[in-house]
Amino acid sequence: MKKVLMYSKQICPYCDMAERLLKARGIEHIEKITIDSDPAKRDEMIQRTGLRTVPQIFIGETHIGGYDKLAALDRNGELTALLAGNV
Template sequence: MPKVLMYSTGVCPYCMMAERLLSQRGVTEIEKVRVDLEAGRREEMMSRTGRRTVPQIFIGETHVGGFDDLSALDRAGGLVPLLAGESA
């Protein structure tokens, strides 16, 4: 399974919903980058994604986007194959 990385904050309900969805799809480990605690990490996230909001989710090298993007990918049947390491 590819590494899952999520830029998040401590009080973000969408981050919690994203974690729940990923866990329902078998993800047991999420590398969390807290942009509210680590100075400079929000700028890193913005330069990598072009977005300012959290969560921003990467599965392997693929930028999935935020919770709405993750949920849409799941509904379209693309999340499980991506988590299995198959190309999106």
């Protein structure tokens, strides 16, 4: 399984849904960077993604985006392959 990194906030329903989906697909550890407690990490997220909303999810070096894009990958059957490193 590839490394999963997620920029999030302490209170974020979409972050929670993304985490549940990833765990349901076998991800045991998600590196979470909480941007509301560290402004430098918020700036880092914006610089890396060009976006200000959370969650911002990376699988390996691939930027997925937010929960909606993660869920769309799952519906299309692409998420499992991406997590396994087959994409």
